[in-house]
Amino acid sequence: MILDVDTGIDDALALLVAVRHPDVNVRAVTCVAGNASLEQVVRNTLKVLDVAGAGDIPVAAGAPRPLLAEARHAAHVHGNDGLADLGLPESTRQIEPIHAVELLRREILASPTPVTLVPLAPMTNIALLVRMYPEALANVERIVFMGGSASVGNATAVAEFNTWHDPEAAEIVLSAGVPITMYGLDVFYSVTVAAEDITRLVAAAEPGAQLAGRLLQHIVSVKGGEVRVAGEGNGDIGDAGAVCAAIDPEGVRTVNLPVRVSLGDALTRGQTVVDHRTAGHEQEGAGDHGFNPIDVALGVDGVRYAKLFLDTITA
Numbered sequence: 001m002i003l004d005v006d007t008g009i010d011d012a013l014a015l016l017v018a019v020r021h022p023d024v025n026v027r028a029v030t031c032v033a034g035n036a037s038l039e040q041v042v043r044n045t046l047k048v049l050d051v052a053g054a055g056d057i058p059v060a061a062g063a064p065r066p067l068l069a070e071a072r073h074a075a076h077v078h079g080n081d082g083l084a085d086l087g088l089p090e091s092t093r094q095i096e097p098i099h100a101v102e103l104l105r106r107e108i109l110a111s112p113t114p115v116t117l118v119p120l121a122p123m124t125n126i127a128l129l130v131r132m133y134p135e136a137l138a139n140v141e142r143i144v145f146m147g148g149s150a151s152v153g154n155a156t157a158v159a160e161f162n163t164w165h166d167p168e169a170a171e172i173v174l175s176a177g178v179p180i181t182m183y184g185l186d187v188f189y190s191v192t193v194a195a196e197d198i199t200r201l202v203a204a205a206e207p208g209a210q211l212a213g214r215l216l217q218h219i220v221s222v223k224g225g226e227v228r229v230a231g232e233g234n235g236d237i238g239d240a241g242a243v244c245a246a247i248d249p250e251g252v253r254t255v256n257l258p259v260r261v262s263l264g265d266a267l268t269r270g271q272t273v274v275d276h277r278t279a280g281h282e283q284e285g286a287g288d289h290g291f292n293p294i295d296v297a298l299g300v301d302g303v304r305y306a307k308l309f310l311d312t313i314t315a
Ligand code: RIB
Pocket: 006, 008, 009, 010, 011, 034, 035, 120, 121, 122, 146, 154, 160, 161, 162, 238, 239
């Protein structure tokens, strides 16, 4: 598995699961601007790998901004430092002296078995990989990305933050011809850790479990009136759910549907337009067939993934 992150509260939860799950070999982690600046994302990622007790996993810095749009960070959700301002100690880990796209290419081509790519951020790095080294995709078994929505947005009325942040990159990746699972907002909020479990994690002596608890406390504190997160005091694991979907795909219900990203119109820019129709009509009549069929997660067993998350974090 290779994760592309904009660490970020829930990216941190995702890293904890991926690093700790016995069936996952994290070959690399690549960083991109999104929730926070690229520099802050790199610092946060290294800090989390330290707390997770990760081995010597190569990390590289990638794009400092989207392909076309300006970077727009999300401090209102993730705190000023992108990690709930918890003040974790700086890491002494060193990043690879190469660009994230080079690390992606190196580790994908070096893997003896096809790699699962798990983008949890704006997909700028992944789009650059697709354009610079398309041959590397031959050793990518599947892309399981957190992003998009078949329904309501979060960054805007219709657009999810990662695809909104770099819509052009998302469209490049969705049309790359690799098997793709879209773990979007339709399932993103439905995997939650109950308030009492969060309390237990915060009280844990083990640093990784305690960090997960403190991050989930922050998620609860900023979720506001987000009606898609069920239960008072419960915290959604966000990006970590996409890692669960990569580990245990039976936990999501997916439908193979055409998806395209809105690029031009300001009102819908970044929206993943999911075509639920069973037959073409006016659009196809006008010769527009440019939709990319991908596996869109429309349902998730939240209890199953919450258990997977907690069992893995506290193992
Ligand atoms: O919309 C949620 C996504 O945007 C998550 O990946 C979160 O970390 C932010 O990157």
